[in-house]
Structures are given as C-alpha cells and as structure tokens.
Amino acid sequence: MRxxxxxRYLLSHKRQSLVCIAGVTISVTMxxxxxxxxxxxxxxxxxETVESSGHIxxxxxxxxxxxxxxxxxxxxxxxxxxxxxxxxxxxxRKIDNPTGLLLKLQHMPGILAAAPEVFGDVIATYxxxxxxxxxxxxxxxxxxxxxxIANDMxxxxxxxxxxxxxxxxxxxxxxxxxxxRMDDSIILAGATGGRxxxxxxxxxxxxxxxxxxxxxxxxxxxxxxLLGKKNIVNEIVCRTDDYERAREYxxxxxxxxxxxxxxxxxxxxxxLKIFDIQTLITYIITxxxxxxxxxxxxxxxxxxxxxxxNDIAILRSFGLSRWDxxxxxxxxxxxxxxxxxxxxxxxGKLAVEGLRRIPVTLEGLVRSEGxxxxxxxxxxxxxxxxxxxxxxxxSAYPAWRAARYDPVEVIRGAH
Amino acid sequence: xxxxxxxLSAAASPILRAKNVHRVLGSGDLANPVLRxxxxxxxxxxxxxxxxxxxxGKSTLLYLLGGLDRPSRTDAAGAPIDPPSQVFIDxxxxxxxxxxxxxxxxxxxxxxxxxxxxxxxxxxxxxNVCLPMLKLGRLPRPEAMARAADLLAxxxxxxxxxxxxxxxxxxxxxxxxxxxxxxxxxxVLLADEPTGNLDRRNSxxxxxxxxxxAANGQAIVMVTHDLSLASRAARMITMDDGRITADHPTAGxxxxxxxxxxxxxxxxxxxxxxxDRDLRSDAHPFHSRRA
Numbered sequence: 249m250r251x252x253x254x255x256r257y258l259l260s261h262k263r264q265s266l267v268c269i270a271g272v273t274i275s276v277t278m279x280x281x282x283x284x285x286x287x288x289x290x291x292x293x294x295x296e297t298v299e300s301s302g303h304i305x306x307x308x309x310x311x312x313x314x315x316x317x318x319x320x321x322x323x324x325x326x327x328x329x330x331x332x333x334x335x336x337x338x339x340x341r342k343i344d345n346p347t348g349l350l351l352k353l354q355h356m357p358g359i360l361a362a363a364p365e366v367f368g369d370v371i372a373t374y375x376x377x378x379x380x381x382x383x384x385x386x387x388x389x390x391x392x393x394x395x396x397i398a399n400d401m402x403x404x405x406x407x408x409x410x411x412x413x414x415x416x417x418x419x420x421x422x423x424x425x426x427x428x429r430m431d432d433s434i435i436l437a438g439a440t441g442g443r444x445x446x447x448x449x450x451x452x453x454x455x456x457x458x459x460x461x462x463x464x465x466x467x468x469x470x471x472x473x474l475l476g477k478k479n480i481v482n483e484i485v486c487r488t489d490d491y492e493r494a495r496e497y498x499x500x501x502x503x504x505x506x507x508x509x510x511x512x513x514x515x516x517x518x519x520l521k522i523f524d525i526q527t528l529i530t531y532i533i534t535x536x537x538x539x540x541x542x543x544x545x546x547x548x549x550x551x552x553x554x555x556x557x558n559d560i561a562i563l564r565s566f567g568l569s570r571w572d573x574x575x576x577x578x579x580x581x582x583x584x585x586x587x588x589x590x591x592x593x594x595x596g597k598l599a600v601e602g603l604r605r606i607p608v609t610l611e612g613l614v615r616s617e618g619x620x621x622x623x624x625x626x627x628x629x630x631x632x633x634x635x636x637x638x639x640x641x642x643s644a645y646p647a648w649r650a651a652r653y654d655p656v657e658v659i660r661g662a663h
Numbered sequence: 664x665x666x667x668x669x670x671l672s673a674a675a676s677p678i679l680r681a682k683n684v685h686r687v688l689g690s691g692d693l694a695n696p697v698l699r700x701x702x703x704x705x706x707x708x709x710x711x712x713x714x715x716x717x718x719x720g721k722s723t724l725l726y727l728l729g730g731l732d733r734p735s736r737t738d739a740a741g742a743p744i745d746p747p748s749q750v751f752i753d754x755x756x757x758x759x760x761x762x763x764x765x766x767x768x769x770x771x772x773x774x775x776x777x778x779x780x781x782x783x784x785x786x787x788x789x790x791n792v793c794l795p796m797l798k799l800g801r802l803p804r805p806e807a808m809a810r811a812a813d814l815l816a817x818x819x820x821x822x823x824x825x826x827x828x829x830x831x832x833x834x835x836x837x838x839x840x841x842x843x844x845x846x847x848x849x850x851v852l853l854a855d856e857p858t859g860n861l862d863r864r865n866s867x868x869x870x871x872x873x874x875x876x877a878a879n880g881q882a883i884v885m886v887t888h889d890l891s892l893a894s895r896a897a898r899m900i901t902m903d904d905g906r907i908t909a910d911h912p913t914a915g916x917x918x919x920x921x922x923x924x925x926x927x928x929x930x931x932x933x934x935x936x937x938x939d940r941d942l943r944s945d946a947h948p949f950h951s952r953r954a
Binding site: 249252253256257260558559562563564565566567568569570571572654655656659660 | 722723726729731732762763765766767769770771774775777779781782783784785786790794795797798799800843844846847855
C-alpha cells in the first residue's frame with residue numbers, strides 16, 4: 249500500500265519527478281565519466297613511469313644527511329658555535345662494491361632483476377643545436393630486464409649499444425630538439441672535461457614527457473669515462489614481482505645496504521600528490537553536483553508535502569500511522585535516487601565508452617593517443633550508493649514534516 | 664456506571680466510550696478548553712447525532728471518540744486532570760496505545776467521513792475505497808478492488824469506479840468517501856458534517872444512505888448542525904460549550920433507542936445563554952475554533 253501510494257504520487261507529478269531524477273542521473277554520470285578519465289591518466293602515468301624507470305632505485309647516498317661533527321658534539325641549539333669557511337669533504341658519490349650488492353639482490357625474494365647505472369648531465373650538440381642531456385650508462389642485457397625501455401623503441405634498439413662501440417640511444421624529444429636522426433653523430437661534452445662523439449643507434453618514446461625530452465642511454469663503461477666517473481655506479485635499478493609492493497621491498501633493501509632506496513611511489517611522490525589533489529577536486533565537483541540534485545529533491549518533496557496536507561489527514565484518518573506517512577515520503581526520495589542512479593550508471597558507462605573513442609592526441613605529463621579511461625567497479629558502486637544515500641538524506645526532512653502533521657488540525661483548517 | 668443489558672452479550676458493551684474527557688486546544692494564554700469532563704457511550708447498533716452550536720466541541724468529541732485525536736492530560740491552567748480523561752474504542756483504552764496501534768485500531772474499527780477533505784485526488788474512486796483494505800491487509804489486492812467496486816455499485820457509482828476522484832461531483836465524492844469509510848466493515852461510522860458541503864438533493868441522498876445503513880445495524884455517530892438531519896437519528900446528543908447538555912431518543916423513529924447510561928450535564932452554567940461564538944457564521948464549522 250505504501251509503494252502503491254508512493255508510485256502514484258511520483259507518477260502524478262511526472263515533470264517534477266523527472267527533473268529530480270535527471271539531477272541525480274547527471275551527477276552520477278559525471279562522477280563516473282570524470283573519475284574514469286582521472287584514473288585513466290593516473291594509471292597510465294604510473295604504468296609508464298614504473299615500467300620505464302624501474303620499480304625500485306638504490307641511490308648512492310645515505311638516507312640521513314650527515315650533520316657537521318661540531319653540531320653532533322653540541323646538540324644544544326642554544327650552544328654558541330662559530331664556524332666559518334666550512335667546506336664539505338670532497339667525496340665522490342658512488343655505491344660501494346656494486347657487484348657484491350647486485351649478487352645479494354639476486355638472492356632476495358621478490359626481486360626479479362637488478363641493473364647498475366651511472367648517470368650525469370652532458371651538453372649534446374648536433375650542428376647548431378645544443379641541449380642538456382641526462383646520460384644513463386647502462387648494461388643493455390641487464391637493463392632490459394628491469395625496465396620496458398626495449399618495448400618503447402621507435403627505431404633501432406638497445407642491443408645495438410653492444411655492437412656499436414660509440415652508440416647512444418636517445419629519446420624522441422631529444423632527437424627532435426637536436427634534429428638528429430638514426431646514425432647521425434652527436435657531440436657530447438661532460439662537466440669534468442670529458443668529450444666524445446656518439447652515433448644515434450636508437451630512438452625511444454616512453455610516453456613520459458620528461459624522460460623522452462632529456463634522456464640518453466649509453467654503455468656503462470663509456471658513460472663512466474665521459475662523465476669522469478671511472479668504475480663508479482650511481483644507481484641500481486630493481487624490478488620486483490609486484491610493483492604495488494615496491495615500498496616494502498625498498499625498505500628491506502635499504503636495511504641490507506644502507507643506501508637510500510626509493511620505491512617508485514617515493515620517487516614520484518610529487519606527481520602522485522598532484523593526482524591525489526586532482527582526484528579530490530573531481531570528488532568535490534561531482535559531490536557538489538549531487539548536493540545540488542539533493543536540494544532539488546528536497547525542494548520538490550517539500551512542495552509535494554505542502555500540496556498534499558489534506559491527503560495526509562485523510563490517510564491518517566483511515567488508519568495510516570505517522571510512520572507510514574514518513575515512509576511514503578522517504579520512499580519517494582528513494583525511488584528518485586534509485587532510478588536516477590541506475591540511469592546514471594548506464595549513461596556513465598556510455599560516456600566512458602564515448603570518450604574513449606574521441607580521436608585526440610594528448611601530450612602533457614604523459615603522451616597518449618585518445619582519452620585514457622580507466623574503470624573500476626568501485627567507482628560505479630560509490631556513485632550508485634552515494635547518490636541513493638544523499639537523496640535519502642534529502643527526503644528525510646520532508647518525510648519528517650509530513651509525519652508531523654496533526655490530522656485534526658488539518659481538518660479544522662489550521663493548515 | 665450500571666449497565667442494564669446482559670453482561671454476557673458482546674453486543675452489549677459499548678463500541679465507543681468517553682469517560683471524563685477533557686480537551687484543551689492551544690497552550691498558555693491561548694489555552695481553550697473545548698471539552699469539559701464529557702462522558703458518553705455509543706452502543707454497537709446505535710444511530711446517534713451530535714448537535715450543537717459552532718464551537719460547542721461536537722467535532723472535537725467525534726475525533727476523540729474515533730482515536731484521531733487524544734484527550735488532554737492537563738487543564739487550561741496546566742494542572743493535571745483528575746480523574747484522567749479516557750477514551751475506549753471497542754473496550755481498548757486509547758491512552759495505552761501508541762501512534763501505530765491507534766492507527767491500526769482506526770483502520771480496523773472506525774470509518775471517518777468529513778465535510779471537506781473527501782478523497783485522495785490522484786487516485787480513482789475505486790482505489791480510494793481500496794486503500795483502507797490494503798492497509799488492513801486482510802484481502803489480497805484483486806479481492807479488495809472487487810469489494811471496492813461492489814461498495815461503489817451499492818451507492819450508485821458503478822459507472823465511475825475508474826474515474827479520478829477530482830473529476831467527480833461533490834455529491835459523488837461524498838458517496839465515495841462513505842464507501843471508503845465502510846471498506847473495512849468498521850464497527851462504527853463517524854461522520855463530521857457529512858452533508859455540510861452538499862446541495863439539498865445530495866444531502867438527502869447521503870441522509871437516506873445513513874438511515875439505510877443504520878437500519879442494517881451499522882453504528883453511526885454523526886455531527887451536524889442540521890436539526891432535520893439530526894432528528895433522523897435514533898438518539899440525539901446536544902452539546903454546548905464543551906459539555907453535553909441533552910442526550911435523549913428522538914421522537915418518531917422506528918429504531919430501538921437505548922436508554923441513556925450516563926448522567927446528563929444539564930446543570931447551570933454558560934450553556935443556557937447564547938455564547939458569543941454561537942452568533943458567528945456556522946457555514947464553516949471547521950474553522951470556527953481558529954478564531
């Protein structure tokens with residue numbers, strides 16, 4: 249009987265009901281489409297970053313920076329310390345005994361592969377063009393096991409580093425900036441005076457813009473010479489069996505070797521923070537849409553209550569309790585929420601599929617063909633249930649007001 | 664209070680009983696005692712009319728008897744009323760029932776007919792009659808709908824069962840309202856100025872309907888200010904200023920008349936003089952209390 253009355257009330261005010269439902273539908277659709285888009289970019293960035301830069305990076309520095317010995321001796325901040333002309337000790341940053349560490353890593357559970365790297369900045373010149381190039385010295389056969397760089401090659405290949413003594417593999421952005429093509433020779437000048445020419449034997453595109461526009465790969469030994477870092481290894485990059493667990497593996501490795509060991513999450517904390525903020529903004533915007541829709545429901549239900557005060561008195565006179573009356577108005581909100589959210593799920597799915605098909609090429613932090621949509625079942629559940637719950641909240645007040653009417657006062661003409 | 668009837672007979676116990684009922688509307692300076700220590704009993708086969716001037720408390724008494732309103736616990740000055748007001752519906756003390764239980768009792772035992780506020784406008788005549796049965800839940804929906812159609816046919820509305828309530832004439836609406844009040848075969852039909860908003864012809868129609876129902880043993884309590892209508896009832900209760908001033912069988916009716924079982928309140932008081940409220944228009948008795 250409550251359902252019968254509820255449905256009849258909704259149907260007899262079709263236009264108001266449809267406006268309410270449309271409000272809920274729009275907010276659910278927007279929520280699904282926007283979160284799918286945001287998640288798409290986040291996921292793409294994570295995958296590209298993780299796969300092209302490695303899961304874990306062991307750095308050539310300790311976690312804590314050393315405090316000056318005098319400050320350690322007198323930790324009291326009020327102690328009067330006067331030092332002038334302090335110069336840091338002239339140490340070369342490197343990982344001690346990288347071969348031993350690589351052997352240890354091989355036997356660690358969860359670590360699939362590890363590769364040593366040396367890196368440093370050089371000036372690359374080709375013809376009249378000059379740019380900064382971040383040289384990574386690698387061992388190609390190890391490197392392909394820790395990153396997916398081999399899959400990102402547009403031309404040439406990483407293995408050609410092994411066959412061409414002076415070979416270099418550069419990012420697509422670097423190649424474009426220099427105007428260099430395959431088999432062109434570019435001049436590299438290191439900060440410590442090293443100078444060499446290198447032949448382009450491969451061009452890659454990871455999709456991560458900062459990498460594609462600044463990175464070059466050379467053989468480890470040649471890079472060490474060019475950068476003036478003989479026999480030095482700056483980084484060891486590791487690949488794990490599950491990149492979601494990179495944090496805990498990184499902590500274990502740090503405990504073994506003592507060097508600062510960063511998981512990909514830590515290395516990209518700034519970007520991940522941006523994504524978090526982006527996600528938050530998406531939630532706020534779509535949440536605001538939902539709140540607006542809920543106010544619409546509130547408004548229309550209050551009007552419906554005021555319009556049907558006589559009905560409330562009649563229903564009470566033939567045996568409905570206050571509770572029954574409250575339920576009838578809550579159910580109206582529930583039906584609006586349910587129908588709106590269900591239609592919203594369908595339209596949201598359609599919107600996701602439609603956006604996926606828009607032919608655009610985006611080049612920002614990551615490069616992608618078409619909009620990236622990443623759907624999670626949880627987003628659909630969240631949109632559906634939050635819409636219903638918010639609309640139920642909005643119908644609580646009208647329902648309470650409807651239940652509060654005293655039938656005798658209504659019949660006497662007080663309302 | 665002594666009952667004359669045989670105590671073993673279920674029919675002998677009153678269907679409605681008000682005992683020392685007080686009702687104060689409003690509070691503080693605006694407190695207005697509408698009923699003052701009213702006691703009355705309605706038997707299961709009686710046709711009773713309650714008459715009185717506007718503001719005499721007759722409608723309030725009707726709502727209290729039907730469990731739509733509750734008696735006051737304190738008087739106009741805020742002091743507790745002793746002995747406490749009690750209303751019994753079919754022997755059940757309504758003071759002991761919560762809102763839901765009282766609603767169930769109304770649904771099962773009481774049929775209300777009002778002057779205005781006839782029907783739910785967005786439902787058909789048949790659905791209006793059907794709703795109390797659906798609430799009671801004894802009949803499945805198809806049977807309830809069938810019974811609703813039968814009731815409407817009995818009141819000459821067989822052609823209008825599927826018509827929306829707001830597309831019926833006033834007389835038709837009131838007949839549908841009576842049909843709805845009878846839907847759950849209530850123990851008593853309570854009518855508040857059932858003809859007050861109808862023309863002569865429709866008034867007569869409703870009056871005839873009530874007499875026919877009463878002849879078939881349906882208990883009816885009808886509030887009216889129309890003395891000719893009131894005189895068709897077997898028993899007439901007269902109220903003035905919140906008290907019962909007369910309660911006696913009407914002359915020349917065929918129905919058996921129960922002897923009055925409660926003392927009359929015909930002592931001295933303001934009841935003898937026309938109250939200033941009595942001089943006001945009686946066209947809208949519902950609104951008079953708001954003044």
